[in-house]
Amino acid sequence: MVERVECLVIGAGAVGLAVARRLARAGKEVVVVEKAETFGTETSSRNSEIIHAGIYYPKGSLKARFCVAGKRALYEYLKLHGVAHKNLGKLIVAASPDELSQLDQLIAFARGNGVDDLVKLTPAEVRAMEPAVSCVGALWSPSTGIFDSHGYMLSLLGEIEEQGGAIAYHAPATGGKVMNDGIDIRIGGAVAMTLRARMVVNSAGLYAQQVAKSIAGVLPESVPASYYAKGSYYTLSGKPPFVRPVYPVPEHGGLGVHVSVDLAGQVRFGPDVEWVERIEYSVNPRRADVFYAAIRHYYPDLKDGALQPGYCGIRPKLQSPKDPAKDFVIQGPREHGVPGLVNLFGIESPGLTASLPIADHVAALLGIA
Ligand SMILES: Cc1cc2nc3c(=O)[nH]c(=O)nc-3n(C[C@H](O)[C@H](O)[C@H](O)COP(=O)(O)OP(=O)(O)OC[C@H]3O[C@@H](n4cnc5c(N)ncnc54)[C@H](O)[C@@H]3O)c2cc1C
Numbered sequence: 001m002v003e004r005v006e007c008l009v010i011g012a013g014a015v016g017l018a019v020a021r022r023l024a025r026a027g028k029e030v031v032v033v034e035k036a037e038t039f040g041t042e043t044s045s046r047n048s049e050i051i052h053a054g055i056y057y058p059k060g061s062l063k064a065r066f067c068v069a070g071k072r073a074l075y076e077y078l079k080l081h082g083v084a085h086k087n088l089g090k091l092i093v094a095a096s097p098d099e100l101s102q103l104d105q106l107i108a109f110a111r112g113n114g115v116d117d118l119v120k121l122t123p124a125e126v127r128a129m130e131p132a133v134s135c136v137g138a139l140w141s142p143s144t145g146i147f148d149s150h151g152y153m154l155s156l157l158g159e160i161e162e163q164g165g166a167i168a169y170h171a172p173a174t175g176g177k178v179m180n181d182g183i184d185i186r187i188g189g190a191v192a193m194t195l196r197a198r199m200v201v202n203s204a205g206l207y208a209q210q211v212a213k214s215i216a217g218v219l220p221e222s223v224p225a226s227y228y229a230k231g232s233y234y235t236l237s238g239k240p241p242f243v244r245p246v247y248p249v250p251e252h253g254g255l256g257v258h259v260s261v262d263l264a265g266q267v268r269f270g271p272d273v274e275w276v277e278r279i280e281y282s283v284n285p286r287r288a289d290v291f292y293a294a295i296r297h298y299y300p301d302l303k304d305g306a307l308q309p310g311y312c313g314i315r316p317k318l319q320s321p322k323d324p325a326k327d328f329v330i331q332g333p334r335e336h337g338v339p340g341l342v343n344l345f346g347i348e349s350p351g352l353t354a355s356l357p358i359a360d361h362v363a364a365l366l367g368i369a
Contacts, residue, residue, distance in 0.1 A: 001193060005031045007366075008185055008197035010173045010211055012039035014149060014355045015347050016203035017156040022359035023199075024163035026368045031195065032160065033187055035172035040153045043205050044352065046281070046313030048245075048260045048271070051075065051085065051145035052350040055092075056250055059112035062328040066354035066361070068113050071143060073356040078147055081155045084263050085147035090245035091126060093135035095297040102249040103139050110141075117142050132241040134300050144245060148263060149352055173204070178217025178338050185215070199340045199366050205347065206279055206316045212343045222336040224329055224345050227317040229254070231271025232283045233310035234291050240267040241299070248298055254315070255349070257294040268310055269295055275321045276314070283309040318346035330358070332365030342366060 009020040012034035024030045036042070054068035078085040094100045103120065110118050119140040121129075126138045157167065168187070176185040182196045204211045209226045212218050231254060240261070248256035254273040261267055272290055288307055295302050318326040329345040336343065342362050351358070363369075 002184065002196050003193060004182070005029060005195050005197050007031070007199040007201070008033065008195055009201045009203060010185070011202070011204040011208075012157075012167060013042060013044035013203065013205050014040060014153055014156070014352050015044075015205075015344060015358055016201070017153050017160065018355040018359040019201050019203055019362045020165055021156045021159045021163075022363050023201075023366075023368065024160050024165040026363060028199075028368065030160065030163075030165035031197075032165065032167040033171040033173055033185075033195075034167065034169050037169055039157060039167070040150060043313050043316070044149060044153060046311060047149070047349070047352060048258070049146055049149045049262070049352070050090075050245060050260060051087075051147055052353045053090075053110070053141045053143045054113045054115045054350070055106055055110040055118070055141060056255065057109070057113065057350075058327075059109070062330065062361075063350060063354070064113040066328070066357040067350040068115060069357040070350070070354035074147070074152075074353055075145065077155075077356060078152065083148055083151040083155050085145055086263065087143070087145040088244040088261065089140060089142045090144040090247060091121070091130060091133065091138050091140060092247045092249065093126065093133055093138040093298050094249060095135055097136055099249045100137050103137060106139060106249075115143070130242055130244065130246060132301060133246055133298055135298055146245070146261065146263060152352075173211055173214075175214040176200075176216070178215065178341075183215065183338070183341060197340070200342070201362055202341070202343045203347070206314055208316070208343060208345050215341075218336060218338055218341070222331065223343070224318050226345075227320055228276050228279060229315040229317050229321075230274040230276045230312050231315060232274065232287055232312040233268045233270030234283075234288065234307040235266070235268050235310045236306055237308060238306065240265055241301070242267055246298065248294070257291060259299075269307065270310070271313065279314055281312055281314070283312050285309050315348040316346055317348065328354075328358070330361060330365070340366065
């Protein structure tokens, strides 16, 4: 049996939910299908929950544009909907003289993206803010913040349902076919069925390539290769030595093992970068050595045995470990030739921060005002 729906969103992570909310608020009939038992169980709940300022990304890239616009939109959204957040700011620290030039590069990158509020700090100024940090210089990013990503997704979900949208759990998209009057998507689970949608948004995160390839009529050449870079976190026992996020200068594949602080003031370190072959969420306890070494660059008082393995997330990468970083890839009909389909690939950091402008962009690709 084929049921008809106007818009089908595959994947209930922060991005899928932001897209579904955008489409529902535009008056569209929206159904979200999610393979897991609830929303946001993958990358959207396995991250640092930082509202990024928009410092690191090449000028004009989707990451830069959507991060800067997303930061403003997200602060506004969180305030309006009463979702917990704090505009704590963050420090980016140079641990040795050879890292100082990277701070200047970051200022230039940030300016290119319209982020003009970075301030250079001396080691004494940093010590006054975060006495546990050892550095030769730092940048202060006042617009960075932290937020409750679960509360954000819950709020998006509430809005979708208020607008008449529906969400189905245990409902994996298992394949499909491009038809003359829409796209058929087979849904597995206990009540297997086929949905014919006029518009399909594939926001399946780490599985987006697999979903795109399973739709007959989507050119396989239009689907980019996928790679996975695990990022693990370690927690710190004892009294938190930091009150705000502290980042080292960025490394290849990630932003460096940083300090994040949650809304309760607890500190965790991470994520590192570990290229993996498959999606699997165990934290390798042998990575502790990498953490101790990385953290002691800027926090030399870290005691042996103070770190405990925490959780991990996996970055949906579009490039191999040898290649330079790639931008988000958001393909509409112009890119892949299928009317009504949008594929979102490589939505790694700053995907949470960027989620609201990503949703606007998807709506525009579908011709929705
Ligand atoms: C370690 C780490 C740290 C990060 N830190 C930050 C940060 O501090 N700030 C920030 O802005 N961003 C951060 N990010 C990025 C951010 O977490 C992601 O960009 C964002 O969560 C992606 O959301 P998503 O909805 O695209 O993907 P996901 O959250 O992965 O959602 C995809 C959903 O699709 C579902 N799904 C998959 N296949 C199917 C199918 N066949 N049928 C139905 N459903 C399916 C999955 O179950 C999942 O729920 C971080 C990422 C990582 C990995």
